[in-house]
Amino acid sequence: MRHLLIAKYIEKISRTGSLRSAAEELGITPSALNRRILGVEEELGVEIFERHPSGLRPNIAGEILLKHFRDQIADMDRVKSSIADLSGRRAGHINIATTREVVQYFLPALIKQHLLEFPAVTFGVNLLERGEAEVSLLDNTNDIAIVFEPLRLKELHTVYTGDQQMYCVMSSQHPLATKKRLKIYDCVEYPLLLPKRPEGIRRMLDIAAEKIGVPLAPSLESNSLDLLRLMSQDSQALSFSLAINLRPNLKNDRLISVPLDTPGIPAGVLVAGHLRTRVLPVAAARFLETTNKELTEKFS
Amino acid sequence: MRHLLIAKYIEKISRTGSLRSAAEELGITPSALNRRILGVEEELGVEIFERHPSGLRPNIAGEILLKHFRDQIADMDRVKSSIADLSGRRAGHINIATTREVVQYFLPALIKQHLLEFPAVTFGVNLLERGEAEVSLLDNTNDIAIVFEPLRLKELHTVYTGDQQMYCVMSSQHPLATKKRLKIYDCVEYPLLLPKRPEGIRRMLDIAAEKIGVPLAPSLESNSLDLLRLMSQDSQALSFSLAINLRPNLKNDRLISVPLDTPGIPAGVLVAGHLRTRVLPVAAARFLETTNKELTEKFS
DNA sequence: GCATCGTGTTGCAATTATTGCAACACCTAC
DNA sequence: GTAGGTGTTGCAATAATTGCAACACGATGC
Numbered sequence: 001m002r003h004l005l006i007a008k009y010i011e012k013i014s015r016t017g018s019l020r021s022a023a024e025e026l027g028i029t030p031s032a033l034n035r036r037i038l039g040v041e042e043e044l045g046v047e048i049f050e051r052h053p054s055g056l057r058p059n060i061a062g063e064i065l066l067k068h069f070r071d072q073i074a075d076m077d078r079v080k081s082s083i084a085d086l087s088g089r090r091a092g093h094i095n096i097a098t099t100r101e102v103v104q105y106f107l108p109a110l111i112k113q114h115l116l117e118f119p120a121v122t123f124g125v126n127l128l129e130r131g132e133a134e135v136s137l138l139d140n141t142n143d144i145a146i147v148f149e150p151l152r153l154k155e156l157h158t159v160y161t162g163d164q165q166m167y168c169v170m171s172s173q174h175p176l177a178t179k180k181r182l183k184i185y186d187c188v189e190y191p192l193l194l195p196k197r198p199e200g201i202r203r204m205l206d207i208a209a210e211k212i213g214v215p216l217a218p219s220l221e222s223n224s225l226d227l228l229r230l231m232s233q234d235s236q237a238l239s240f241s242l243a244i245n246l247r248p249n250l251k252n253d254r255l256i257s258v259p260l261d262t263p264g265i266p267a268g269v270l271v272a273g274h275l276r277t278r279v280l281p282v283a284a285a286r287f288l289e290t291t292n293k294e295l296t297e298k299f300s
Numbered sequence: 301m302r303h304l305l306i307a308k309y310i311e312k313i314s315r316t317g318s319l320r321s322a323a324e325e326l327g328i329t330p331s332a333l334n335r336r337i338l339g340v341e342e343e344l345g346v347e348i349f350e351r352h353p354s355g356l357r358p359n360i361a362g363e364i365l366l367k368h369f370r371d372q373i374a375d376m377d378r379v380k381s382s383i384a385d386l387s388g389r390r391a392g393h394i395n396i397a398t399t400r401e402v403v404q405y406f407l408p409a410l411i412k413q414h415l416l417e418f419p420a421v422t423f424g425v426n427l428l429e430r431g432e433a434e435v436s437l438l439d440n441t442n443d444i445a446i447v448f449e450p451l452r453l454k455e456l457h458t459v460y461t462g463d464q465q466m467y468c469v470m471s472s473q474h475p476l477a478t479k480k481r482l483k484i485y486d487c488v489e490y491p492l493l494l495p496k497r498p499e500g501i502r503r504m505l506d507i508a509a510e511k512i513g514v515p516l517a518p519s520l521e522s523n524s525l526d527l528l529r530l531m532s533q534d535s536q537a538l539s540f541s542l543a544i545n546l547r548p549n550l551k552n553d554r555l556i557s558v559p560l561d562t563p564g565i566p567a568g569v570l571v572a573g574h575l576r577t578r579v580l581p582v583a584a585a586r587f588l589e590t591t592n593k594e595l596t597e598k599f600s
Numbered sequence: 601g602c603a604t605c606g607t608g609t610t611g612c613a614a615t616t617a618t619t620g621c622a623a624c625a626c627c628t629a630c
Numbered sequence: 631g632t633a634g635g636t637g638t639t640g641c642a643a644t645a646a647t648t649g650c651a652a653c654a655c656g657a658t659g660c
Contacts, residue, residue, distance in 0.1 A: 020636070020637080028619070030637075031620065046386070051636090051637065053635080054636070055637085060582075064382050065383070068375055068376060078368075082364050083364060282364075320607070330607095332647065332648045335647075338609090339647090351608065353607060353656040355607065356607095
């Protein structure tokens, strides 16, 4: 980069200790090189080299400037290499930590779409219990976390944060199927098919029930959201879902979803991000950006 | 700094989102600004902005470059401010952690000399037990450590490391006073005035005695090196000193110093440095450099 | 559909910054 | 004192940056 020429000039002089030697190595005249030093010294208002009969030596101001210049040169190399990554010349592997709700439909579709554009990228998807996904970022086991109702946000740099609408999923023939919206007390009269604790959905439901003073007595608990959904088919039982894991084309399964209102209770939050203190590899950064865009489009 | 102009140009465009607005704020023509973008894009081999009818937006490559440029602009500001410090426009406070041997003559003289040149600088000198000085750097309590026989070197960025010659200090009339050099077994026949453990001097003496299989039985132990020296006046007792804390003009005290050889045992090491992961304020960095030079001149 | 206004882009010339040439100044070693 | 190394300066040549004027494109309003 042209603008870093002066940095390279100063660095070379400090390395060789001689203006003439440095000029020769740089392929310019000593005269030109000398003027560049004088130029910098004028801009800074101080000398940066001590002039000895045997050559030039950086003084303290010079050492300070040199460190900056060396860092700048090295950092620009990293920028170029990152940009090379972008153009797909180097692929990348992305490790994602996620929870059950995200992994059902949203993430697979997103990964599929991403692979169309970046076929060389590889993925590791790690399904973890609520609260574990964020933790797995700490030792860089995973690059990105996409989690519903995370337990730890302190170390997370969140790129996306958004509310997730809760839905009640039931048979198309269910008595509640014709309602436009439901409340939790509409549901407790029917058998409930609930995720296990500490799932995010279960937590939201527990809170809502506690608010109306009615304990939830699940007919069935499972950590398989698919199973819960299927069990509600052609029955009186109710299962629950978030917007993100609503199965497309529920009608083909003789199912229907109705929004569940939980007034006075904050909506459940979906979060996507990475470890705060970490600079992501380009591939992972790009995927996270895509994730953010997709989530924003779908759920905002 | 002229070389950062391009950085400022790119940054301004991303801020305003419009080439014409940015050009106006920068006081140049859109044409010139556009050419500078094209220049960078040519150098990098990729576009850094998306062109919209409504203006320019950085793409991913652009965001990567922007972060670099923003960092460099900020870092150059720090460089300039550090250089301003150098010229004494801003003083500084220097906290020094040191051990007993250093604090007696060497450090006071060094600080005095430094204050002649930089009268606005202030000092805090913290006399600590062996092993504590290095630790006090960790939480930035102290800026610099100057210690004899440090216990921890891992976190230390050492600027000076040098051997310290051990001396036996005695009455000018002592039977050993005429010897050119002594060994530890020459000394053990006489009453010994020793520093307490874990002092560096004591450690060196313990090791030497252990090597010849004779335990040291001090007549007196003290953590006051001055007291030990004075107790050897006009007596058969022997005290010990390092080169760095040899009192000037011993003869005026009717004392003499004779080098003590400890063959087969590594000489005690004097170390000066700062916390490895820390960039020192300019004043402290300058003082440490002066310390290094002085130690190198005196003891190399 | 057309005119207007906003955006960015390009050919060419003017201006500024950088560089080279040649000579000079200073120091050290023999 | 001379030779050989170092850095520095006046002036002109060269390269990079900038401005001027015109163009291209998209969005909006009538």
